Amino acid sequence: MSRTRCIALIAHDQKKDDLADFARRHQAKLMNWRIVATGTTGGRIKDAVPELDVTRLKSGPLGGDQQIGALISTGEVDMLVFFVDPLTPMPHDVDVKALMRLATVYDIPMALNLATADILMQTLTA
Ligand SMILES: O=C(CO)COP(=O)(O)O
Numbered sequence: 825m826s827r828t829r830c831i832a833l834i835a836h837d838q839k840k841d842d843l844a845d846f847a848r849r850h851q852a853k854l855m856n857w858r859i860v861a862t863g864t865t866g867g868r869i870k871d872a873v874p875e876l877d878v879t880r881l882k883s884g885p886l887g888g889d890q891q892i893g894a895l896i897s898t899g900e901v902d903m904l905v906f907f908v909d910p911l912t913p914m915p916h917d918v919d920v921k922a923l924m925r926l927a928t929v930y931d932i933p934m935a936l937n938l939a940t941a942d943i944l945m946q947t948l949t950a
Pocket of ligand 1 (some may be wrong): 834835836837861862863864865866882883884885888889916920
């Protein structure tokens with residue numbers, strides 16, 4: 825039997841409202857996925873849609889991006905939605921870059937903004 829597919833959801837602070845709204849709008853499809861999220865983002869998703877299966881990892885600046893990168897490298901994450909804030913300097917910018925690099929290395933679908941994430945969700949049959 826195949827395992828439940830896993831999507832990683834992350835948003836920088838200025839984009840968390842957008843991601844909470846994204847989770848609400850795509851709730852029906854996301855219900856079929858296991859979700860992993862960085863700490864604060866995961867809390868916001870749970871608040872927005874309590875029915876979703878969300879595993880919260882560490883907050884991004886404390887290693888959460890790296891944890892998600894590790895899960896990608898072990899084949900446990902099938903898709904990445906990461907609403908990045910391009911206008912704010914981040915102390916953990918190197919971690920953000922490393923995560924995007926691993927998503928590219930392992931060739932998993934990766935959406936870095938709302939428009940692309942919406943298109944990605946539309947391609948999912950369930
Ligand atoms: O900083 C982040 C991603 O780089 C997100 O972390 P939080 O979800 O803990 O805010």
